Amino acid sequence: MVIIGGGICGASALYHLAHEGWTDSLLIEKAELTSGSTWHAAGQVTHSVSSYALASFRRYACELYASLEAESEVATSWHRSGSLRVAYNAEEVDWLRAQYGPAEYVGNAIEWVSPSTLSRLHPFYVTDGMLGAVHTPDDGHVDPAGAANAMVRAARNLGAAVSRRNRVLGIRRRRDGSFDVDTERGTIHAEHVVNAAGCYAHRVARMVGLDVPIANVLHTYLLTEPVPEFGDLDRELPVVRDDYVSGYLRQEQQSGLIGIYEQTGAEAVWHDGDGPDWSLENPLFDADFDRVGPWLARAFERMPVLEPLGIKQVICGAISYPPDGEPLLGPSGVPNFWQMVGVQVGIADGPGLGRELARWMVHGTTGVSVRAYDARRFGYIDRADVLSYGRVKGTEDHQYRHQTPLPTLERPAGRPHRTTPLYGRLHGKGAVFTQVYGWERPKWFPAASGLPQQDMVSFRHTGWFDTVAEECRAVRERVGILDATAFAKFDLVGPDAAAVLDRLTTNNVPAVGRIGLTYLLTPQARVESELTVTRLAADHLYLVSAAAGEGKDREFFETHWPDGADAELVTRSMELGVLNVTGPEARRLLAGLTDADLGNEAFGWLRAQVITVAGVPNVRALRVGFTGELGWELHMPVEDLGTVYDALRTAGEPLGVADAGNHALDSLRMEKRYFTSRELTHDVNPDEAGLQRFVKVDKGDFVGRDALLARRAGAASGEEPYRWRLAYLAVEADDADVQAADGVYAGGQAVGLVTSGAYGFHTGQSLAFAYLAPEHAEPGTALEVRVVGDLRPARVLDEAVHDPTNARLRA
Numbered sequence: 077m078v079i080i081g082g083g084i085c086g087a088s089a090l091y092h093l094a095h096e097g098w099t100d101s102l103l104i105e106k107a108e109l110t111s112g113s114t115w116h117a118a119g120q121v122t123h124s125v126s127s128y129a130l131a132s133f134r135r136y137a138c139e140l141y142a143s144l145e146a147e148s149e150v151a152t153s154w155h156r157s158g159s160l161r162v163a164y165n166a167e168e169v170d171w172l173r174a175q176y177g178p179a180e181y182v183g184n185a186i187e188w189v190s191p192s193t194l195s196r197l198h199p200f201y202v203t204d205g206m207l208g209a210v211h212t213p214d215d216g217h218v219d220p221a222g223a224a225n226a227m228v229r230a231a232r233n234l235g236a237a238v239s240r241r242n243r244v245l246g247i248r249r250r251r252d253g254s255f256d257v258d259t260e261r262g263t264i265h266a267e268h269v270v271n272a273a274g275c276y277a278h279r280v281a282r283m284v285g286l287d288v289p290i291a292n293v294l295h296t297y298l299l300t301e302p303v304p305e306f307g308d309l310d311r312e313l314p315v316v317r318d319d320y321v322s323g324y325l326r327q328e329q330q331s332g333l334i335g336i337y338e339q340t341g342a343e344a345v346w347h348d349g350d351g352p353d354w355s356l357e358n359p360l361f362d363a364d365f366d367r368v369g370p371w372l373a374r375a376f377e378r379m380p381v382l383e384p385l386g387i388k389q390v391i392c393g394a395i396s397y398p399p400d401g402e403p404l405l406g407p408s409g410v411p412n413f414w415q416m417v418g419v420q421v422g423i424a425d426g427p428g429l430g431r432e433l434a435r436w437m438v439h440g441t442t443g444v445s446v447r448a449y450d451a452r453r454f455g456y457i458d459r460a461d462v463l464s465y466g467r468v469k470g471t472e473d474h475q476y477r478h479q480t481p482l483p484t485l486e487r488p489a490g491r492p493h494r495t496t497p498l499y500g501r502l503h504g505k506g507a508v509f510t511q512v513y514g515w516e517r518p519k520w521f522p523a524a525s526g527l528p529q530q531d532m533v534s535f536r537h538t539g540w541f542d543t544v545a546e547e548c549r550a551v552r553e554r555v556g557i558l559d560a561t562a563f564a565k566f567d568l569v570g571p572d573a574a575a576v577l578d579r580l581t582t583n584n585v586p587a588v589g590r591i592g593l594t595y596l597l598t599p600q601a602r603v604e605s606e607l608t609v610t611r612l613a614a615d616h617l618y619l620v621s622a623a624a625g626e627g628k629d630r631e632f633f634e635t636h637w638p639d640g641a642d643a644e645l646v647t648r649s650m651e652l653g654v655l656n657v658t659g660p661e662a663r664r665l666l667a668g669l670t671d672a673d674l675g676n677e678a679f680g681w682l683r684a685q686v687i688t689v690a691g692v693p694n695v696r697a698l699r700v701g702f703t704g705e706l707g708w709e710l711h712m713p714v715e716d717l718g719t720v721y722d723a724l725r726t727a728g729e730p731l732g733v734a735d736a737g738n739h740a741l742d743s744l745r746m747e748k749r750y751f752t753s754r755e756l757t758h759d760v761n762p763d764e765a766g767l768q769r770f771v772k773v774d775k776g777d778f779v780g781r782d783a784l785l786a787r788r789a790g791a792a793s794g795e796e797p798y799r800w801r802l803a804y805l806a807v808e809a810d811d812a813d814v815q816a817a818d819g820v821y822a823g824g825q826a827v828g829l830v831t832s833g834a835y836g837f838h839t840g841q842s843l844a845f846a847y848l849a850p851e852h853a854e855p856g857t858a859l860e861v862r863v864v865g866d867l868r869p870a871r872v873l874d875e876a877v878h879d880p881t882n883a884r885l886r887a
Contacts, residue, residue: 122315578775
């Protein structure tokens with residue numbers, strides 16, 4: 077077992093693997109430990125975060141750093157100073173108060189404080205114009221080098237090893253799937269390799285034929301001369317994070333420390349060639365005060381006690397940023413080559429990421445869902461574009477670090493990246509787009525209501541609310557068209573195609589001409605993916621899954637492929653475009669463009685045929701959809717999308733046809749109680765997710781079956797009760813609807829978290845899915861959901877609020 081990279085991430089991986097019993101592990105570092113980005117990190121950890129995974133990671137990091145010195149006998153200088161994250165406007169208040177849910181569910185201390193209380197906690201911070209702040213008293217900061225060295229020492233005490241001043245030269249994969257890792261000191265044979273190479277992650281990944289889209293972006297912080305006023309303090313000041321400053325300010329011993337994330341003009345380095353030169357060690361750069369100066373001026377404005385002091389040290393070093401700000405963790409696409417890269421806040425998240433990676437490698441599953449960090453999620457980027465895309469998007473992410481992350485906020489750099497032939501048409505009709513696995517997908521159509529072609533984002537109802545209501549009304553009452561191209565699509569073909577699918581998935585394989593829903597489970601019986609399966613012929617199965625899961629789903633098939641099976645999995649995601657024609661008038665609309673019999677007897681619900689539409693042959697017509705209405709998904713060669721769309725629009729004018737976007741789809745699917753990948757994560761099993769009717773344990777063996785039966789036995793005996801159940805909630809919301817990670821409460825106690833939510837425009841009801849403690853998931857249970865910080869009444873529903881008997885789907 078080899079780990080490449082001796083920063084905080086490599087150290088965490090070594091430490092946690094050793095604690096999981098994998099002590100035959102070797103960390104290889106080309107220079108000294110922490111000599112890349114770790115040594116110049118500011119070393120801070122905050123519980124002010126917006127997701128369950130991050131709330132869990134930050135709690136664990138603070139606990140680990142507080143105990144690590146005693147375990148390792150290496151000084152870590154952990155300071156529990158607490159933190160303040162300030163708000164100047166209503167949107168910042170909404171965002172910060174929304175953090176209560178994950179914090180209270182995990183057990184992290186968090187409270188809202190007024191400007192006057194903030195002044196008491198931090199008497200040197202100017203509160204003019206502030207509305208308040210989130211106070212997280214258990215936050216702190218640690219010496220980064222000390223923390224990494226302490227983890228390495230503790231791992232070595234358990235039997236793990238470290239090789240310093242030893243660069244990896246290449247990695248060769250053997251036929252048995254193991255690796256020969258060539259280094260300056262010889263070749264090491266390893267069953268597993270972890271890429272934790274920080275700014276060098278792309279160069280290491282290239283050794284096994286992979287790419288890592290990151291930008292190595294410069295981050296500047298500075299230390300002032302000693303602050304005389306700090307000498308009179310009897311406690312350490314809390315760290316302050318302030319978007320007006322676009323950074324953080326804290327006490328560092330008797331000095332002030334100011335860190336800046338400039339919001340324009342950020343600079344990425346080492347973007348020529350493959351990345352930084354191997355010879356670099358402890359690299360720093362000259363700070364660009366023209367770039368960070370305006371933000372420093374704001375810092376002095378907010379903390380004037382620092383302004384008259386001199387600057388005794390400036391640190392300007394590179395940190396690796398992924399395109400979307402989330403780490404790349406886990407399987408890479410090359411079996412047993414693992415990624416732990418693109419970790420921009422390694423001190424805060426490195427311990428949690430290392431813990432979950434070790435669990436994944438040793439036990440095959442994580443304790444917390446890290447689906448958002450899937451290392452394969454950027455498979456849509458052409459290899460020739462990886463470096464440029466990573467630089468553009470990673471630099472953009474740095475600039476958004478201190479901007480309020482409003483729901484569905486779009487980041488424009490590097491877009492459009494991947495478009496269908498409809499992009500120009502829909503853009504010309506005033507569409508606003510979101511991005512799904514690189515694809516531009518219509519989000520909503522402001523021009524339909526006479527609004528300007530610009531997005532509107534907020535935690536509360538905003539300008540798109542009435543427009544999207546009309547899109548939903550068109551689908552529920554007439555007919556709508558949605559560009560649904562952004563899905564992963566595969567053809568599974570060959571004499572053994574059905575046998576392969578039967579062995580790998582939970583449900584029975586549908587008959588020819590039929591459509592079914594099935595699931596991939598991990599060997600530990602966790603939910604890996606959802607597949608819509610269409611059997612086009614005895615030896616031809618068409619599989620559709622979430623777009624972002626394309627890489628992991630393909631790797632699942634390759635990993636678990638039955639020996640000797642005569643079949644082939646062909647990726648068709650780029651070749652096939654999809655239009656969803658849906659609504660009560662869908663049959664009338666489509667019937668005018670095809671000779672196929674669309675009547676119920678000839679073409680019933682969950683049936684499929686290959687038909688001609690608007691003169692376009694070989695259209696895979698699937699009578700299925702995600703809106704809960706009569707309709708067809710039309711899967712066709714992507715180059716034919718424009719022809720079919722134009723014909724549908726022309727023929728549909730007398731029927732009141734309308735375009736609909738992603739916002740509308742989210743509302744419609746919530747009313748129909750349809751799940752997305754946000755509900756189906758690899759920290760839950762199918763019973764917890766309510767998928768029992770799609771899991772046929774009596775059909776014979778499939779991946780995860782034995783583990784599922786064992787898990788059911790443990791739950792039935794009471795020895796291992798289920799942790800949670802997925803519940804469907806109606807929420808009495810006001811001018812804000814439920815968002816992912818909102819907390820769910822019973823009797824004032826946090827009992828679960830929302831996975832997704834939306835307003836149901838047809839039913840006039842705010843709706844949500846949430847994982848709850850099982851005793852609180854029974855239909856009819858009265859609960860509360862914290863929506864932008866306020867507790868709102870909710871109840872558990874037992875069926876979809878729209879068409880629970882599927883009568884409209886069968887119409």
